[in-house]
Amino acid sequence: SAVISQKPSRDICQRGTSLTIQCQVDSQVTMMFWYRQQPGQSLTLIATANQGSEATYESGFVIDKFPISRPNLTFSTLTVSNMSPEDSSIYLCSVRREGPSEQYFGPGTRLTVT
Amino acid sequence: AQKITQTQPGMFVQEKEAVTLDCTYDTSDPSYGLFWYKQPSSGEMIFLIYQGSYDQQNATEGRYSLNFQKARKSANLVISASQLGDSAMYFCAMRERERSDKLIFGTGTRLQVFP
Numbered sequence: 001s002a003v004i005s006q007k008p009s010r011d012i013c014q015r016g017t018s019l020t021i022q023c024q025v026d027s028q029v030t031m032m033f034w035y036r037q038q039p040g041q042s043l044t045l046i047a048t049a050n051q052g053s054e055a056t057y058e059s060g061f062v063i064d065k066f067p068i069s070r071p072n073l074t075f076s077t078l079t080v081s082n083m084s085p086e087d088s089s090i091y092l093c094s095v096r097r098e099g100p101s102e103q104y105f106g107p108g109t110r111l112t113v114t
Numbered sequence: 115a116q117k118i119t120q121t122q123p124g125m126f127v128q129e130k131e132a133v134t135l136d137c138t139y140d141t142s143d144p145s146y147g148l149f150w151y152k153q154p155s156s157g158e159m160i161f162l163i164y165q166g167s168y169d170q171q172n173a174t175e176g177r178y179s180l181n182f183q184k185a186r187k188s189a190n191l192v193i194s195a196s197q198l199g200d201s202a203m204y205f206c207a208m209r210e211r212e213r214s215d216k217l218i219f220g221t222g223t224r225l226q227v228f229p
């Protein structure tokens with residue numbers, strides 16, 4: 001398995017502000033993913049973050065709203081910009097390792113926007 | 115078109131009984147993987163079990179087993195000897211190998227285990 005930590009674990013933010021979420025993995029991984037889970041919903045992929053290249057965003061998500069950094073093979077950040085109450089969600093970092101079954105998730109960041 | 119379908123929004127099971135959570139999928143990719151995750155109220159996603167499309171045998175992990183019926187495109191999770199701690203949301207997910215490495219999730223099933 002992989003040990004993945006996320007900071008912060010939860011936060012309450014004012015609308016119009018930005019929050020940066022950090023994801024740290026205990027070993028090097030090529031692929032890191034950021035997912036969003038809105039209240040009572042399933043998980044939706046925001047973007048794929050590969051080290052050394054621009055993040056790839058899914059339909060409906062844009063870099064200006066969710067800028068991502070991937071400075072090395074163990075770390076990534078996701079920023080939620082200009083927040084509105086609709087951004088209230090759990091944000092989860094996920095990593096893919098070599099084996100086909102090896103896809104693990106961090107503990108999540110529970111964000112509430114007021 | 116929805117790729118992963120979980121038709122049971124909620125399920126109840128008595129402690130020590132077995133329960134089956136349904137999952138059907140749709141893909142034209144011959145190479146794919148199917149996952150089940152457990153999400154307790156804390157929000158973390160806990161990996162339970164994986165089945166590859168070319169795997170000959172159904173996957174098992176302790177009390178979890180996956181009833182993989184390829185022709186029917188179903189990958190049901192069976193939890194044996196349910197425990198109170200099994201109460202959680204359960205998500206089925208699929209990765210299509212030739213398209214991308216992303217996981218596509220179903221809508222989830224909330225399982226409640228009662229004494």
